[in-house]
Amino acid sequence: MSVLDDIVAGVRIDLAEREERIPFDEIVSAAQSVVPARDPMPHMRAEGISVIAEVKRKSPSKGDLADIPDPTVLASAYTRGGAAAISVLTERRRFNGSLDDLRAVRAAVDTPLLRKDFIVTSYQLHEARAAGADLALLIVAALPQPELERLYAEARGLGLTVLVEVHDEEETRRAVDLGAELIGVNARNLKTLAVDNDTFGRLSALIPDDRVKVAESGITGTADVERFAAEGARVVLVGEALVRDGDPEGAVRAMTAIGRDS
Numbered sequence: 001m002s003v004l005d006d007i008v009a010g011v012r013i014d015l016a017e018r019e020e021r022i023p024f025d026e027i028v029s030a031a032q033s034v035v036p037a038r039d040p041m042p043h044m045r046a047e048g049i050s051v052i053a054e055v056k057r058k059s060p061s062k063g064d065l066a067d068i069p070d071p072t073v074l075a076s077a078y079t080r081g082g083a084a085a086i087s088v089l090t091e092r093r094r095f096n097g098s099l100d101d102l103r104a105v106r107a108a109v110d111t112p113l114l115r116k117d118f119i120v121t122s123y124q125l126h127e128a129r130a131a132g133a134d135l136a137l138l139i140v141a142a143l144p145q146p147e148l149e150r151l152y153a154e155a156r157g158l159g160l161t162v163l164v165e166v167h168d169e170e171e172t173r174r175a176v177d178l179g180a181e182l183i184g185v186n187a188r189n190l191k192t193l194a195v196d197n198d199t200f201g202r203l204s205a206l207i208p209d210d211r212v213k214v215a216e217s218g219i220t221g222t223a224d225v226e227r228f229a230a231e232g233a234r235v236v237l238v239g240e241a242l243v244r245d246g247d248p249e250g251a252v253r254a255m256t257a258i259g260r261d262s
Helices: 003-021 024-032 071-081 099-108 122-130 145-157 169-178 199-204 222-230 248-256
Strands: 050-055 085-089 113-116 135-139 161-166 182-186 212-216 235-238
Touching: 003 122, 024 122, 050 071, 050 248, 071 085, 071 099, 071 248, 085 099, 099 113, 113 122, 122 135, 122 145, 135 145, 145 161, 145 169, 161 169, 169 182, 169 199, 182 199, 199 212, 222 235, 222 248, 235 248
Parallel strands: 050 085, 050 235, 085 113, 113 135, 135 161, 161 182, 182 212, 212 235
Antiparallel strands: none
8 A cells, every 4th residue: 555545545534534523514504604715826827936835744754844833823924925825734644734723724814725635525625615725635646537527626616726736747647638727746756755856847848838837845945946946837835844944934935036026
């Protein structure tokens, strides 16, 4: 079993517990009661680099990353720094995240929020909206194409912007054929957790220029952002480097300054 398979198996167990507590029709009703989702795409299509800044306590590859007793403090710093969106990990077992973190951040900032999780069912999409998410992640490697297409259409119907994540050439072709507007290239292999920073440059060439390309993983600072921008990235998703930085606001500001007129 790959790392991704193991994570998804755990996600399904936790999901079954939530579905038992809150029936599907109740979560659908909750999703319909929130304000419409915010659209991050105008910001992400603007000149320069946009940053999706992540609230991330832990990862399967690095273990504990940062003590974040109050995610709203970090999210507020990201917002002041000019983040285009804030990614909030909600997966519990490997990332020590929760939907409570997403709800808390939603109450604290107006910045568009990405629910960062391993979404494999409609229930999770409605959960995301009910908790205040504006974006949802769909990982191509975790979904057969018919399920990917169904969940993508359903997410868009809920008003969610979808970040479609790829790791290799076949997955990239599937994302492009899907019509995904926002495509994330993850340099981390979710089957082995190894990082290859050449992945973005290799796969970026397969993504049409009318799509917004997102570089994910392996970003340690502005030098990496500059490299990925030169290779076609319009957006970078950064977690570890920001949660470990003593000045997350300043770090986001420095990254967003890349490619913009002074």
